[in-house]
Amino acid sequence: KSWSFGVSRYLINAEDSASIYEEWASRYGWVYQVPGVLGYKRVVLCDPKAVAHFYTRETTIYVQPSTSKLLFAKLLGGVIVISEGDDHKRMRKGLTPTFSNTAI
Incomplete structure (x- = not known):
C-alpha cells in the first residue's frame, strides 16, 4: 500500500x-x-444488513467527502449513484416507476 x-x-x-x-x-x-x-x-x-442500512436508512448521515463528490461529479456527471439527499430522492422517485414490478 x-x-x-x-x-x-x-x-x-x-x-x-x-x-x-x-x-x-x-x-x-x-x-x-x-x-x-x-x-x-x-x-x-x-454485511448485507449494514449495506442496506447504509443505502436506505441514513442517507443524510453517511455522505462522501467533498473531494470525492467533486471527482465523481466530473467523471460521471450528476447520476443517481453518487447523488445524495434531496437530489437522490428526486432522481429515485423519477426512476421508481421504470423499475416497478408492473414495468418489469
Whole structure:
C-alpha cells in the first residue's frame, strides 16, 4: 500500500479482487477499513444488513467527502449513484416507476 494510491494498485493488479475483499472480511470481520487514495480511509461493508442500512436508512448521515463528490461529479456527471439527499430522492422517485414490478 502507499499513501498516494492506498490499496488501489494492489486491487487493480489482482487477478480476482473480489477474493481479496473476501479474505480481508474473514481476517478483519464484516466491516473494516482500508487505505484509499491520497490517504483517505475507505470503509468496506460486507454485511448485507449494514449495506442496506447504509443505502436506505441514513442517507443524510453517511455522505462522501467533498473531494470525492467533486471527482465523481466530473467523471460521471450528476447520476443517481453518487447523488445524495434531496437530489437522490428526486432522481429515485423519477426512476421508481421504470423499475416497478408492473414495468418489469
